[in-house]
Amino acid sequence: ETTHHEMWERLNLDLEAHDGLLEVLGKFYGDIYLSQDNRLKGMEYLDFVLSEVHGLRIKELQEAKEAGRKVVGTFCVFVPEEITLAADAIHVGLCAGAEAGSDLAEQLVPRNTCALIKSFIGFKMAKLCPYIESTDMIVGETTCDGKKKAYEAFNEIAPTYVMEVPQTKTESARALWRSEVVRYIKALEELTGVTITAEKLAEGIRITNAKRKALQRLTALRAASPAPISGRDSLLINQISFYDDPVRFTAKINELCDELQERIGQGKGVAPADTPRLLLSGCPMAVPNWKLPFVVESSGAVIVGEESCIGTRNSRDLVDESANTLEGMIDAITDRYMKIDCACFTPNNERLENVTALAKSLKADGVIHYSLLFCQPYSHESLKVDKALQNAGIPMLSIETDYSMEDVAQLKTRVEAFVETL
Template sequence: MGDYRKMWSDLNMDLEKHDVLCAVLPELYGSVYLNQENRPEGMNYFNFVVSEVHGLRIEELANTKTEGNKVVGTFCVFVPDEIILAAKATSVGLCGGSQFWIEDGEKVLPRNLCPLVKAIVGAKLSATCPYFQSCDMLVGETTCDGKKKAWEILGEHVPIHVMDLPQMKRERDYESWREEIKLFINKVEELTGNKITVESLKESIALANQKRRALKRLYDLRKNIPSPISGLDSLLISQIAFYDDPERFIAKVNELCDELDERVKTQNPDERKRILITGTPMAIPNWKMHSIIEELNAQVVVEETCTGTRYFENEVSSNGDTLEDLIKNLADRYLKINCACFTPNDGRAQDIIKYAGEYKVDGVIYYNLSFCHTYSVEYKKVEDELKKNDIPVLFIETDYSSEDSGQMKTRVEAFLEMI
């Protein structure tokens, strides 16, 4: 990594503590990622992005801010990036996936709370995440209780706009989500000083769709037997999608897919078990579940999560001549996401069954972050539906620590033998 200390210091970061964080990542990345055999050449770009995760990309954000542009931080795939991009601002996904931030989060939050929420708050309070420090505004949403209340704490430190996400999908909920998107447009216009027009919104819709298409192309390639790319590498790409420059990201994913297209022509089928992961998101650098599965010589071939299919499935239509039309298109696409925060949420089990067939999976692992109630309660319904369809499923509840890794490995091993 280059010397970015001045930049970090300008961002009011706790440099000493940040050094400790920076010392952990390369070792973790090396042991999880660089030890994999036969990785595609195209992964070199993503290795580079990780090696510069707190460096070059932050410098790019700093440069765009010097030019007068704004940086907006988000935490949920329901927040429409298109609005942020249409106002010439940069969007960064801020969900925290590191155990490093838990301790600081627990200083102000109860211990028995989802690690994702604790890491989000810990990252801000410890002043060790340069993405948080670069943001001019955060955007929260009314999804789960933990996040909803965490916005109040974060709001003491940085301006935050909260989108009121409906929890049902009736016509009146669509209407209210459209209104919420309008309020968001006003807020972003106010922050950036840039008016969102039909033209700029159509452009950003096209860009966000291109990104979705590139990810979909990557996921479609994973339908091959074997998948020409590991689950770990695909997960990393999905995680990077949340903060990389969108145009460059699209180009690099497509380049990688060109290489994978060639790979599938020459590879032979293998016997590795194919696993679908469903459940709560895995924010960078949370690679725990995938690394356990793939160390056991199985392949994760698809994730029905927000760091997986929920992020890129369904494009936003650009049909229409007015802002009102485009807002409706946005609301329609975003409310197709099947998150357990909704009731009912029957579409999710149907999605899992559909993907299980398309990706020819041998079994499903239901990954649940500890204390995430919406997903853990929804397990029963999903399990019942999967059983009806003869799809084996294993429920794993875990956090970011490595304490239970041995136990998880034993359970996954037994599951793989059984399926």
């Protein structure tokens, strides 16, 4: 505890406000996570990592920095982790899922900005995030208008390198994205002094693919009935995939999947087999945004999948490992990332197919589409996803909310009513 405080002080955090945040987080975690029945033994690791997410993991980052490694912070699954790893750097997610500091953020971005953006800006301004303070490079991206304009403002308080993500999937869009991948390689080489060779990039691809394969395994096991793991726990695993050491995390998740397999073999689950099964779809849920999963799972349903960037959108596609030249690997990375079906793309019909296929493969009885308030891309697509699911005979409930707790009772009423119809 004391050593963590010294570290946080060195990182220039607001110690008092940060203590307050950790206290609320701890209580929240107790209510939402530790209160669950029939949890997997493997979740102990995740509980531990979460309890030390601002402690031991930050200490590891500091030690790595002392040993000469660099830390890269990102806000989007478009930033290729393979390349970060190939430069011997550490890749962490900086998206935030709490309201703390959001009022301060309104000095830099308009009030009608989504909660996710306000949260990462607020965390920086209120000196609450040891990850932001540990980074040597912060990488933004031109995805939604909210984010791309926010990075302009954020750049004034935290220098931000911005990758240009195209908005379509045409050949010229691919060429633009490939050039951005190459530019990112150069930027990292400059930052770290490491030359990214074919050998190093192959290793980065292998580590990242292995992590995604472990998450794919988890997704596939959740098709079992009764549901073998709660949606809350699965969301936590996906959230922690953005912070933890990738090799250690992969080993732990594979162990957890072994346990899941055993549990499925015994016909055991976290809820009775006739519990309505729901797929969540839409905006990413960053730590500690557990509001909707908690509401859903305390309304008589169980969540069996997350079609979001903190979910299957991040784990579904692998980089082809057959290339053995640097140029070939860059092509493979480019192609893999161009498959991401973010709502920022136009058109984005593959997402409609992917949501429908995922709902079917996970045997979901219904889908809850989740958009953050003021998120144009996902609010728009909620209408399209609804139609696509209707055509497939899968009911959908559309929810728009933010990080405040004020609408919890109202959300619960709507979710319960939806669950009753399934």
